[in-house]
Amino acid sequence: MWKRRDREEEQPARSTPDPVKENTPLSTTPAVRSYEPDSPRGVATIGKAVYIKGQIIAREDLVVDGSVDGTIEAQEHRVTIGPNGKVAATIKARHIIIQGQITGNVEGTEKVEIRNGAKLLGDVKTVKFVCEEEGTINGSVSSLRPESKPAPAVEPKASPVTPPAQQTLTPNDPKK
Amino acid sequence: MSAVLDKLRNLFQPDDDPPHLPSYRPPPLQPTAPIELTRPSNGLDQFFLALDGQDRLKILDLCGAPATTEFLFQLDHVPRPDPFYRALELAFGNGPGYLDRQLEPDRVEIFVEHTLGHKEGEFDAVLLWDSLQYLRPELLEPVLEQIFDITRPGAPLLAVFHADERIEEVPVFSYHVQGRNTLFLSEKDRRRPAQHFNNRMIEKIFKNFASTKFFLARDHLREVLIRR
Numbered sequence: 001m002w003k004r005r006d007r008e009e010e011q012p013a014r015s016t017p018d019p020v021k022e023n024t025p026l027s028t029t030p031a032v033r034s035y036e037p038d039s040p041r042g043v044a045t046i047g048k049a050v051y052i053k054g055q056i057i058a059r060e061d062l063v064v065d066g067s068v069d070g071t072i073e074a075q076e077h078r079v080t081i082g083p084n085g086k087v088a089a090t091i092k093a094r095h096i097i098i099q100g101q102i103t104g105n106v107e108g109t110e111k112v113e114i115r116n117g118a119k120l121l122g123d124v125k126t127v128k129f130v131c132e133e134e135g136t137i138n139g140s141v142s143s144l145r146p147e148s149k150p151a152p153a154v155e156p157k158a159s160p161v162t163p164p165a166q167q168t169l170t171p172n173d174p175k176k
Numbered sequence: 177m178s179a180v181l182d183k184l185r186n187l188f189q190p191d192d193d194p195p196h197l198p199s200y201r202p203p204p205l206q207p208t209a210p211i212e213l214t215r216p217s218n219g220l221d222q223f224f225l226a227l228d229g230q231d232r233l234k235i236l237d238l239c240g241a242p243a244t245t246e247f248l249f250q251l252d253h254v255p256r257p258d259p260f261y262r263a264l265e266l267a268f269g270n271g272p273g274y275l276d277r278q279l280e281p282d283r284v285e286i287f288v289e290h291t292l293g294h295k296e297g298e299f300d301a302v303l304l305w306d307s308l309q310y311l312r313p314e315l316l317e318p319v320l321e322q323i324f325d326i327t328r329p330g331a332p333l334l335a336v337f338h339a340d341e342r343i344e345e346v347p348v349f350s351y352h353v354q355g356r357n358t359l360f361l362s363e364k365d366r367r368r369p370a371q372h373f374n375n376r377m378i379e380k381i382f383k384n385f386a387s388t389k390f391f392l393a394r395d396h397l398r399e400v401l402i403r404r
Contacts (some may be wrong), residue, residue: 138257138258171364
């Protein structure tokens with residue numbers, strides 16, 4: 001593929017000059033390096049000139065800088081929607097980082113991050129949620145933690161020393 | 177020759193007039209720096225008091241500041257940020273004519289349907305912030321009817337109005353909740369309010385709701401806790 005391209009480049013200039021074209025790379029490999037995957041395994045990349053329609057099941061970290069229409073599943077891995085990414089899909093992954101645009105629901109079993117410039121139109125379910133100042137979300141954000149059970153009818157005996165089971169609040173805890 | 181020398185000398189003689197002082201030029205008008213301030217909020221405190229003992233409450237936030245979304249999420253609620261202000265700009269513009277365009281029934285209908293088109297009784301609480309003061313009565317009424325419909329009975333709503341009636345333009349703030357009674361305000365824009373809201377008018381516009389409670393803050397902001 002690359003040789004063919006080289007050959008094309010070696011051809012003499014045509015008599016009528018072509019309009020100036022933006023040279024869009026098929027792969028965004030150099031940009032991907034900046035994502036710094038935390039796992040030693042590789043990162044699958046959907047470049048910004050790629051459009052995929054259908055279901056994507058990833059067994060490794062995935063970077064989407066192109067367009068996807070369908071579903072993305074990477075249950076134990078990280079999915080990054082790059083700044084050029086335009087995704088109309090539901091996404092399920094361990095860790096989801098959004099820098100581009102998503103229309104669809106997002107479920108991160110560990111964490112969902114919405115970075116500056118990102119736009120999400122859909123609901124988020126996750127354990128840890130981070131949204132930068134210039135990130136936009138139009139949808140609900142709910143916890144993936146299991147529903148709290150209703151209080152038992154009979155209250156447990158309170159220990160004279162320790163108070164009844166309560167959530168420990170740290171100084172930075174907003175509940176305080 | 178001497179005449180020429182006199183002319184040249186005169187050229188370098190100081191004038192009899194006092195030395196010419198450079199005229200005072202006022203510095204060019206600089207746009208005032210956007211306001212950013214952190215302040216306590218009794219209204220917000222009462223709002224969270226009304227939510228105490230409950231979790232997984234669905235809270236509509238018409239400002240949708242990320243800090244507020246994160247804070248409510250950490251409290252184990254379900255925040256629903258809504259780009260209300262952005263939708264207002266898209267529907268009616270943000271120039272001086274934005275209030276006139278609110279008189280067009282078609283625009284009003286589309287705006288209400290698309291911006292607040294949630295299910296009946298879907299929300300357990302609503303953070304209105306200062307959104308209502310940019311709505312003319314023609315838009316305010318259907319918006320409040322819609323908010324009434326999408327909230328459950330007893331739900332607390334927090335609204336903010338600028339209390340200074342003389343001011344022509346008021347800052348449009350982004351409201352970032354930083355604590356149960358702490359707000360960080362950052363100015364995004366300045367706008368002419370649609371009307372000035374005094375306590376009596378606020379009670380009137382929320383006449384279908386169960387109750388209103390007022391908190392006057394230091395910075396000319398009137399906080400109102402409303403019960404659906």
